Amino acid sequence: xSFGQGGPPWGGSGSPGQDPYxxxxxxQDPYxxxxxxxxxDPYxxxxxxxxxxxxxxxxxTRRKRWTLIGGGVLATITVAAIVATAVVFMDGGGxxxxxxxxxxxxxxxxELPSESAEPxxxxxxxxxxxxxxxxxxxxxxDKDKAPLSADTLFPGxxxxxxxxxxxKGATSSTTNCAAATQGTLGSVLxxxxxxxxxRATYSKDGVAVTIGVAxxxxxAQALKxxxxxxxxTGGLASLSGAGVGTFCRAxxxxxxxxxxxxxxxxxxxxxFTDGKNVTxxxxxxxxxxxxxxxxxxxxxxxxxxxxxxxxxxxxxxx
Numbered sequence: 001x002s003f004g005q006g007g008p009p010w011g012g013s014g015s016p017g018q019d020p021y022x023x024x025x026x027x028q029d030p031y032x033x034x035x036x037x038x039x040x041d042p043y044x045x046x047x048x049x050x051x052x053x054x055x056x057x058x059x060x061t062r063r064k065r066w067t068l069i070g071g072g073v074l075a076t077i078t079v080a081a082i083v084a085t086a087v088v089f090m091d092g093g094g095x096x097x098x099x100x101x102x103x104x105x106x107x108x109x110x111e112l113p114s115e116s117a118e119p120x121x122x123x124x125x126x127x128x129x130x131x132x133x134x135x136x137x138x139x140x141x142d143k144d145k146a147p148l149s150a151d152t153l154f155p156g157x158x159x160x161x162x163x164x165x166x167x168k169g170a171t172s173s174t175t176n177c178a179a180a181t182q183g184t185l186g187s188v189l190x191x192x193x194x195x196x197x198x199r200a201t202y203s204k205d206g207v208a209v210t211i212g213v214a215x216x217x218x219x220a221q222a223l224k225x226x227x228x229x230x231x232x233t234g235g236l237a238s239l240s241g242a243g244v245g246t247f248c249r250a251x252x253x254x255x256x257x258x259x260x261x262x263x264x265x266x267x268x269x270x271x272f273t274d275g276k277n278v279t280x281x282x283x284x285x286x287x288x289x290x291x292x293x294x295x296x297x298x299x300x301x302x303x304x305x306x307x308x309x310x311x312x313x314x315x316x317x318x
Contacts, residue, residue, distance in 0.1 A: 131308070
């Protein structure tokens with residue numbers, strides 16, 4: 001069955017060799033584009049220009065790089081401007097005092113204070129002497145010049161040690177050192193040139209203790225006498241009176257002690273006022289004797305401190 005007469009099957013007229021689409025210029029691209037090489041492209045497209053595409057891509061990259069660089073420079077300039085503004089404000093915002101000065105002009109030197117007319121303090125190059133030793137003043141009669149008596153060694157009518165209060169009884173002072181002793185102690189004191197013996201008695205609750213201080217010229221004599229004392233054959237004689245009866249006389253057993261400091265040797269003899277013997281269990285006798293001996297040591301030591309302090313503050317003789 002035919003759709004027309006005398007023509008090609010597409011319904012157009014022409015002769016063999018003609019473009020079926022009616023073109024008069026020879027073989028044509030079926031999509032209306034001509035192949036530059038004269039032969040039809042069966043796919044209807046041209047070959048891309050790769051060089052042109054590369055140039056276009058490089059141009060876009062350069063534009064983007066310059067855009068980033070320009071933005072960075074602009075940001076840097078902006079930050080620098082902000083910092084400069086802040087510095088100006090911190091520096092006083094363009095103070096009028098600096099407005100008429102050249103920015104490059106160096107700052108004026110700071111004027112140093114002039115030397116004072118007053119003389120500078122001077123210090124001695126000689127090292128100060130050490131403070132006097134209190135013991136030095138109670139170790140020799142040459143320095144130990146303070147008043148010495150029963151009242152200076154044993155002042156007051158009572159003696160308080162902690163919570164314990166002792167009543168002071170009789171006191172005495174003698175240059176006959178042997179008269180204040182019993183047994184062999186008298187000969188020991190005499191052989192070492194004892195100057196005197198000062199005694200005092202203290203009592204509490206049926207216990208009595210006599211303290212005796214033997215005084216020598218030098219510390220060496222006192223130490224020698226102390227080492228020669230034999231408490232088994234001699235000791236200090238107890239001192240009764242002023243409310244205290246006779247105690248610590250033979251055949252009673254009493255506690256005896258000996259100690260020294262500087263040129264002083266101090267002895268104690270203690271026991272019960274009713275005459276009973278002292279044993280190791282007699283704690284009250286031991287406590288009373290220790291308190292009285294400790295008090296006596298403090299008195300002698302304080303004697304040295306007082307004289308040392310006076311010597312330290314005395315004016316130096318020229």
